[in-house]
Amino acid sequence: MTESKLSGKGLISPAPQNPSCESVARKDIEQLLTADQARELFKVQDGKLVNLVRRGSRAMPGMFAGSPNSDGYLRVKINNVAFRVHRVIWLITYGEWPEGQIDHINGVRDDNRIENLRAVSVVGNQQNQHMRVDNTSGTTGVRLESGAWTAKIRVRGKRLHLGRFKSLEEAAAARKSAELLYGFHPNHGRTDSERRNGAKSFGTHSIMRSA
Structure with missing residues (x-):
């Protein structure tokens, strides 16, 4: 069984002291993880991250990675640094971090299928x-x-x-x-129940990838 000691094997740079998504700028955090590093750790399966290596006693190969945060988004910790799962999935799929925000097209924050994600500006996110x-x-x-x-x-x-x-x-x-x-976006203003009941509907807008 493969086990990864991330910083020890060079898969990710050492984390800053007491890192958190709230105290460190998102771009600073995301500089700690490259697409190649992420692909060594996970594969994407039906909108979920699956561990490829052992990352601890609770993160075994084949297990889904990530847990819900209080805001409804899934987060995964790598070397004690928290990343949002949907952004890691984007990184693995396209080989780069999105420039702006990620909008969940159907409004379901834990539905991280790549076809449900689009890179948008702050304004674009506010319009869905x-x-x-x-x-x-x-x-x-x-x-x-x-x-x-x-x-x-x-x-x-x-x-x-x-x-x-x-x-x-x-x-x-x-x-x-x-x-x-x-x-x-056509989905703007739908209730949470409407969004979940129609979770496979992505509206008429095309999926956009950041440049």
Whole structure:
């Protein structure tokens, strides 16, 4: 059985003292792991990382790697440095780290199949968000205010007022038209249950790879 002592075999550079995704910039962390190193440690199978070598008593060859974080994303620790699983899968698949953020197209944060991942800017990621749990209208950006249904949308940090309407249907239509105009993903505004029930639907946008 193969066992990897990562820093000892040169598969990854020594980690900084007390490393964490919160205290060290993401790019600084990702410089510690190359595509070749990642491919020595894992293979990708159906959107999951599978250990190729023994990385400890709880990380044996053939076992899935990664555990859920409090934000719903999967993380894997390599030499005591935490990496997000979806970004490692991107690295192994394309041979490079994504330049920007990774958007889970169907909104399911632990669905790391490569066809469900796309590299996007911060703005692009914000345009494929789930509906807030405190939404009461059933449409993102629409609410009842002073007896009228109002529709709003936030584009590149600026909130735009789309109008006041007599009916919820009119306000929802205005909001959906604005989402189409400003390039929001078709999955934007779906509830978590809708996203999970339709987890195999990736919408009409193409999968994008960073340059």
